[in-house]
């Protein structure tokens with residue numbers, strides 16, 4: 509213990525009073541601050557190295573005979589003060605806590621158990637349906653090149669279909685070739701290309717992720733939102749496989765009574781393409797405000813992979829292996845589909861404003877705990 513023993517300058521009454529007042533103040537300060545009672549006891553009352561013992565030994569040793577009695581009395585008083593502080597602490601923990609400025613009678617801080625954000629929950633539900641069908645999850649970057657986001661997906665430069673995806677581009681890219689220019693991905697579909705370039709068929713992937721578009725925020729639009737994309741490529745994949753897979757997935761997500769129907773549509777990277785509607789889950793198809801009295805809700809886009817997409821993939825794969833023929837559209841077919849996570853979550857939970865998902869308002873989020 510490297511405690512210093514205070515020096516006693518003289519043994520007259522005023523000197524003793526001053527010296528013991530200093531010690532009493534020391535005891536008071538230590539016992540009022542938050543402290544470990546046992547450590548405090550040992551420090552002051554320890555049999556061999558206790559501060560009280562060391563100081564009294566030092567001071568009594570050189571004390572003149574007539575000073576021994578007043579010293580003894582004062583050491584006793586100091587010991588009583590230390591014991592009182594210890595008794596105080598052990599008799600009521602709240603007393604020492606109160607001294608430390610803590611009121612243990614106040615209710616504690618309630619820590620709510622964390623739960624998944626409703627969007628994460630919906631993503632996980634969708635992904636789980638496809639995992640059960642043997643799909644694996646694939647992910648890709650949110651900052652993409654023009655090639656992966658557009659060109660390889662059969663959106664040639666200046667193709668009008670690019671206008672349907674209001675793209676946020678990365679600044680300072682004009683010196684680069686068009687295909688290398690960076691942008692915020694407008695859909696999760698670039699992951700289809702990345703996966704097929706890296707891997708020969710069969711491919712069965714489901715791709716959840718964030719996408720970005722230059723959309724003004726309103727009740728149903730947000731410049732950042734989420735999609736789940738799916739791709740299945742193999743020999744003998746037909747449109748019936750697509751219909752069967754999505755019909756199963758919609759029943760798994762919205763209940764076995766849900767019906768699906770397919771309408772012709774257009775996407776550059778699928779041919780033929782279709783929009784998928786499900787029977788309204790609010791009115792079971794009778795017609796209500798949510799389905800605008802039609803009995804159907806439009807939910808996702810899909811189609812058979814366009815041979816032009818396989819051609820882009822093959823061109824890239826041939827840069828590594830000139831003889832590559834893994835995605836020959838004479839032998840290989842596939843289907844792809846994509847859905848907006850926010851839209852599905854809004855339907856699942858009856859949410860009217862997409863902004864609630866991003867507001868961070870606990871009154872909204874707590875409803876999903």
Ligand SMILES: [Zn+2]
Pocket residue numbers: 788789790791792793794795796797798799800801803804
């Ligand atoms: Zn309805």
